[in-house]
Amino acid sequence: MKAPGKELMPAIRLGHPVFFHNIPFEIEERQILREMRIPKKASLADLGEPAMEKAIGTAIEEGYRMIEGKGVYRTLEITGVEDRRVLTRETGTLFIGEKMVKLLRHCDYATLIVATIGPRIETEVDRLSGPEPAHAYFLERVGAWMADYMGIWLDRMLEREIVRAGYMRTYRFGVGYGDWPLSSQTEVMALTSAHQIGVTLNEAFIMLPRLSVSAVIGWQRPGTGPKSKTDEDTDT
C-alpha cells in the first residue's frame, strides 16, 4: 500500500541503478591515522617521526595513483512489511531478518549502495605482502579507509535526495551484519548491476575487489522509527 504522503513527492530515481565513475576524492591523513589506530594525531607531521611519516605518506601518495572510485545505488519502493521481511516491487527475499524490519518498518523506499576503489591497491598489497609487509599494511589501510570513503560519498549524495523528498535517512546497514545474511550479496549485486562498476562475488559471497562496500539505507518518514545514527553505520 502506498503511504499517503507520496502524492507530492518530487521525482525520485526509481527503477534503475544510478552509476558513478571517477568519484573525486581526498585521502585525509587524520582518517588514515585513525584507520591505523593511532589516536589524537591530525596529520603525519604531528607524529614527529620522519621514518613513519615517510612510510605512511608514501602509501597515501600511491593511493592517489591507484584508486578508481566507483559506485552505484538503486532505490526500491517498499510495498509491504511482514514480521521478518520487507517487500519491494522487485524482491521479496532480499530484506529479511528482525533488524532489517526494524530498520525499514517506517520507510517508503530503500536504497542499495555498492562502492569500490577498484582492484589496483589490493593487487599491489598482495604483491607487497611478502617482500614489503609494512608497506603492504600501510597501503591496505589507505585502501580500507578509501573504500569506506566511497561508500560515504554515495551516502551523502543519496542523503541530499532523501532530504529533498521530505524524508530522513536511516543509518547505513551493511550486508552480512546483524541477521542480514551475507548470501544476500547475490541479490544486491544483481539489483544494482554492480558488475558494471567491476564488483563481483566469490563463492563465499565476499566482494571482489575486497576493498568495496555494500549496504542499504532507508527513506524514513520524519518523526517515525529509529533515528539515524551515522556513527554506528555498518557496511560490508
Next chain:
Amino acid sequence: MIPILERLKKEILLLDGSMGALLQGRGLPPGYAPDLWNLEKPEEIAAVHAEYATAGSNILLTNTFGASRLRLAEYNAEARIREINFAGVELARRASKGKAYIAGDIGPSGTTIAPVGDLAFEEAVSLFREQASLLAEAGADLIAIETMFDIQEMRAALIGVREGAPGLPVMALMTFNSDGITDSGSDPETVAAVLEGFGAEIMGLNCSVGPEAMVPVLERLGRATHTFLAIEPNAGLPVHRDGKTVYPSGAEEMVEFAPAFVAAGANIIGGCCGTTPAYIRLLAKRLRGVSPVPRSRSRLTRISSRNRVLSFGEGVPFVLIGEKINPTGKKLFSEAIAEGRTDLIVAEARKEAAAGAHALDVNVGVPLVDEARMMEKAITAIGNVVSLPLVIDSSFASALEAGLRLYPGRALVNSVNAEEERIEEVLPLIRRYGAAVIGLLSGEDIPERAIDRIKNAEKILRAAERYGLRPEDIVFDTLALTVSAVQEASRQTLETIRILKTEWNARTIVGLSNVSFGLPVRKTVHDTFLAMAIGSGLDGAICDPYDPLLHQTVAAASLFSGRDPECRVFMEKAASWTPLIPSTAGPQPGSPATGSTPDHPLSIPEKIERAIIEGEREAIAPLVSQALAAGTPPFSIFVDLMTPAIRKLGDLFGQRLKFIPHLIAGADTMKKGVEVLQPYLEAKGPTEPKGTIVFATVKGDIHDIGKNICILMLRNFGYRVIDLGRNVPLETILEAAEKEKAQIIALSALMTTTMIQMKIALDTVRERNLPYRIMVGGAVVTPKFATEIGADGYGKDVGEVVPLTERILAELEKKTHP
C-alpha cells in the same frame, strides 16, 4: 512584445510557481508524467497557466520539464516528444494572451553525466539539443534550464540549447543545497564563472531549499557576476504532516523574502515546488514599482574547476600555472603516457598543488600517441584528486576538444595564435565549451617588436569577437623569449605587457622558463625577469612551482603591484619560508638525529636500536653491515641488539606510546636487517627454531594482511612459520601441521560468516585427538568467541601474537617436561 533582455534592464519580472502540485490538485495521478497531460488533459494545463498569468506572472514556464527523449522513455512516450513539446508551448502561449513571455522549460536528464556518470557527454548534449530545438520551433521566447544538480549536466544542456535554439536567450538555473553548494560540489562563484563562459543571459537558482537558505547563495552569485539573476525558491523543504507531505511555507511567509532577493540582485523572481498563484499575486503587489539593483561588470578573466575559481587581472593575486605535466624532455613521463598510464600525471599534479600552483597546465603530447584519448584520461584522473583549475594544452584541436568536453568547469585553453588556420580550429571550441583561451602573440613568425605583437593581439581579439567571445575570455601570452639569444626581444616583452595593461586593460601571461635558457644561475635570471614583468602589469605565468625563489619573488613583487593589500599575503607566507641561504648554525643534512648530541654521537648498536624502534627501513642494512665490519658476531647482532630492540618496541606498544603501524614498521625494519645477517647465520649451520606454527586464513575468507604481519613478527622472534595463505581448507591445514611437526595452528578470519571455520577446526582437532594448540585472531574475532569455541589462545592484534605464542609454547613445555 519588448525583447525580454531589454525589459530586464529596467524591470523585475515575475516567473510562475509550481506546476506539479497544482496538477495533482486537478487529479494528476501519483507517479504519472505531468508532460503527458499536454496531450491528454490540455485544458488542465492551460488552466494552471491562466491562473499564474492572472496572478501577475510575466514569464510562463512550459509544462515540458520532463519532456526530453530520455525522460519520456520512462513512460514509453519518447515517440511523442515533438507533439508534447509543441503542445507545451502552445498551451502556455494561449493562456498568456500575449502578455507573458513563454520560457521553454528543460529539466535534468534523470541520469548522471560522464566523467562521473554514465551518460556520454555528447549524448547528453544531443538530448538537450533535440528538446531545445522543438521548443524553439514551437515559438518559445526563451529557454529555461532548471533544477540542475551537476555543473557538468548544465554544461551539456547549455551546449545543446545553444545549438538547438540559436538566438534565443537562455535562463540557466542550478539547484543548491542548504550548505550553498550543488550536489556535484560547485559553489556559487564556480557556477557563475562556468555559466558566464557560456554567455548565459540569465542565471540563478531554483528548487531544493526554501527562500531563507537561498538568499546567501543569490548574494554570492550577485557579487560574482553581472549577468541577470533569477530565483525560484521552494515553499521550504517538504515535511510530513498528518500523514501527508507538504511544503511548509505559505505565500505570505514566502513573499517576505522578496526585498532580500531584490537587494541581492534578482531580476526575475518566481517559485518552485509548493508555491502557488497566491504567492505570485502577493509578489506582484510587493514588487510593483521596484527596480532591479544595478551591478557592475568585472574585467577579470575567470576560470574554474568543478569547485574552485581562479581570476586573472588587476588587483587580484598573481596566478602561478604549474608547467610540470608535460612530457617534453622527460623519458619516464613520456613512456607512461605512451602506455596510457596516468599515475605519473596524478603524482605530478599532486606535487604541483602541494607546491602552491594555482592552476595546472596539462600537456600529454607524445609522438604516435592518441593525444585526444590521453587528454581525456589525464583530465579525468587529475580532476579526481586535485581541485585546481586546469589549462588544457595541445597543438591538436582534437585533443583540446576531448579535454574540454570532459572538463567539468571552465578551462583555459593553451592556445590560439594569430594564424588563421589556428584561429579557425580553436576559437569555435572556446565558444562551444564556454572556455577561456590564451592568445599567443605569434603569427606566421614570432615578432620581435612590441608593436607587432600588439598587431597580433588585435587580430586575435577581432577574430574572438567574430566568434561571439568577449575580451575577458582571452589572456594574452606576450612571448617571453630566450634573453641570451634575443636580448632586445625580452625587453619588448615587458613593453608589450605594459601596453596591453595600460591601454587595453587586458590580462597577460608568459611561459617563464625559456627566458633563462642557455644561461647559468637560471632561476635568478627568470625570477628577476618575472619581478620586472609583474611590475609591468603581468597577471600570471606558466612556470616551475617547485622553485622556492619564484614564490618569494611573486610575493614580493605583488607588494609593489597592488596585488597584496596591507602586505597580508606576504607576511603570512614569509612565516613559513626557510631562508634561501642556509644558516651556518643548526643541524646540517646528514647530521645525527634524535638521541645524539655533538658531544655524544650514537654508537652503531644504538643506531640499530633506534632504526628498529623508529622503523627506519632504509637505514638498517648499512648499519648491520657496519656492525659486522666492526667485528660484532652475526648471532650477537641478532640476539643482543635486534631482539632487545623489537622487544623494547613491544613494551612501548604496551604503554600506548607506540602503535600498530610502529610495530609493523619496526618488524619490517628488523626483517631487512636479518636479511643482511642471513648468509652469515646460515654459514654457521642450522639453528634450532623456537617453535613451529602453521598459519592460515580460514576457508571462505580472502583477507590476509593481518595474518601476514603476525607472521613477520613471529619470524623476527625466531619462530618457524608455515604460511598457507588465505581461503585454506581445514584438511590442508591439518596436513601441513602434521608434515611440519607444528606445535601451533594459527587461524585468522575477517568475516563474521567465516569465523565458524575456527570452531570447525577446533572441534576436528579435539575429535581426532591431534596434538596441536590453536590460536585465533582477526578483526571480527572476540575473546568471548575464542573462549566459547575453546581456543587455546586469542590475540587482539599483532602486538599480542608473540607473547601469546610464547605463553602457549611455555605451557606445552611445562606439560611435556613438568
